Amino acid sequence: MRTVTAYSLALLSLTLVPLMSFGQLLPVPTLPSAVIDKLDQSVSRNAERLQALKQQRLLNQQLQQTLTLKATLLDPLLQLPAVVPVLNSAGLLVWNDIEVENGLRAVEREWLLLLSIAQWQQLLTTTPELEIYVQSRTELAMLGLQLVKIQVPVELDSVDALRKTLSTLLAPYLSRNYIYQPQAANQASTVTDVQASTETATQAGRATTDQITAVQQVVKSETAAAMCDNPIRLGMIDTAIVADHKALPIAKKRLALIQRNFLASDIPSSYSHGTAVAGVLAGNNDQLKPLLPSLTLYSAGAFYAQNTYQQGATLDSILQALNWLVGQQVRVINMSLTGPDNPILQEVVSRLSKTQTILVAAAGNGGPAAKPLYPAAYSDVIAVTAVDKQLGLYRWANQGDYIDFAAQGVKVLTTRADGSVGIESGTSMATPVVSAKVACMLAATPELLLDQVLLQLQQQVIDLGAQGKDPQFGYGLVSRP
CATH class of the missing domain: 3.30.70 (Alpha-Beta Plaits)
Structure with missing residues (x-):
């Protein structure tokens, strides 16, 4: 039914007024209640549209400001010399x-x-x-x-x-x-990432009010419950880990850490990224609660320092690390790293899949328009993106059909290589959440195959964004219990 405008109503009222002498006053006829209701609804809808347009304009302005700020900051990776x-x-x-x-x-x-x-x-x-x-x-x-x-x-x-x-x-x-890179935001861009983490380009990139309400008791701070209390064996390929960090409970025997270095020719190890990932998995002090409180972590160190902020790992180091981890009989391997597609890596991933070794990898921090990154984009790998505590998609997260799941990865409190506890962001910080979840599923039901793990995860996650699987959040949010 066409909306009755105020102008139309005015014309209608004039047609109802009988002819009379100039200056004679007549009472204004009372409009039918149905017409008044329609008019009220029309006014409300128009007000809502105006408010939505205002919010969208504000979001676009914030996005442009954020991108402008991002462009003015020196990104150490982009600044690497030839x-x-x-x-x-x-x-x-x-x-x-x-x-x-x-x-x-x-x-x-x-x-x-x-x-x-x-x-x-x-x-x-x-x-x-x-x-x-x-x-x-x-x-x-x-x-x-x-x-x-x-x-x-x-x-x-x-x-x-x-x-x-x-x-x-x-x-x-x-x-x-x-050469492959880890996927945590470098400290030089922390200000930008903090601003961007709570912004999204469109409403499709942010969880709805209903979704946020539904998970208020699920998505908690770093003091939330463990993913499980079962003894867990987990592998990771990353930088080396600062084993004597006070927040990593190795001395208390709640974390067993087995490290092996795959850097060649006495190249000094890098420690920052791997220590942060280990902190997400097992950090335990007044500020941190571990995802896996009874963890045996097999850590393959493959990264060297490219500059103050960035690390790199060669493909041959990664392949040797994967071979070692398979020999340690770990079924879940966390790979918070990305790089290019190539036939060698693809062949190894395919072979590992056939042995039911599950790779969980960071989707990448290249931004929504970036090309797919690997190994996450291989079909046999679980690809993880990052969201903030308000369930907004991490601004610099890659997007695409290969995204499988989302987890909290923005402004995550974790361990740092200098012995402190600090905030880190990136798809790297979200990946260990999903790795921990998968490892707990296998600990409870060891006979699960990769396809069964994926199906169970799909049934347990909280859908975000568009209904069903989407290029931003995948199937949805994996969180602590």
Whole structure:
């Protein structure tokens, strides 16, 4: 039914007035109650529309201000020079961390081959000159493969050149030795992240009032309940962890920490990111309550310092770390890191999936328009995004169909490498929440397979954003019980 406007009502009332002499007054007729109700509803709807437009305009202004501020801050990763020398503890050059095609980073002129012994022998038979470029061969026994590292001259430093000069058979096994980054906000952008964490570009990026109300008793602070009290074995690939941090209860035997370093040639370890992730999992003091109070944590240290704020891990270190963790018989591996797609990493992820080893990875902090990042974007990996305490999507979180679940990852209180407790943000901080949840599910029901774990998680989460799975929140929120 068409809305009756005030103008229409005025015309209607005039038609009801009988002709009379000038100056004669008549009482204004009383409008039917149904018309008044319609008019009230129309006024209310228009007021709501105006308020919504005002709020949307304010959100757009806040977004533009935030993006402007972000652009003015120096992002240490973006400021990395084209060549970053990686030195050992004696100050000697081990390799150069360089920018390669598509803005990615890799070890200079270094390539990896991942294949079986039989495949390697076949390659040497057809391409014997390949052996002169070999730097190392590492057996990855738990994966049933070997990793061959080669260093090539400048004229061969591309996939096309290697295929053309050496062999087209290399393609399925070949990748640059790419460099991967952790996914926590660096301290240089803390101000921006704090402002942005509570803002979203559209109403679709923020939980509704009903959703917030529904989880007020579920999404709690760092003093919330543990994910479970069962003894848990969990693996992670990250920086090294500060083992003597007072908030990590190793001395009290509530956290068993087994660390192994996969950095080559006496390169100094980085500690900041891994210590923060460990704090989310097991931090325990007056400020922190652990997700997993009875945890055996197998930590594979693979990251070196690129600069004051950023760390990098080479693909070969990550592969060796995965091989070691499989040997430790952990079924859940936390990977709060991202990097490019490549056939070698994809092959390893596929093999691990077939052994029912579950990888939980950070979705990435590249922003809503960023390309998918890996390993999170592989279908066999659980991809985790971050939300704040108001259930707003983390401003710099990647978005896409590969996002599986969300967890709190903004302004998270956790342990720091300097021995303090501080606030960290990023999809890296959300990932251990989901890892802990999956590990608890497997501890309670060890026979669960990956597909069953995913199905149970989908049934237990709180849906956020659009109904069902969406590119921002995935299936929904994983939180402490």
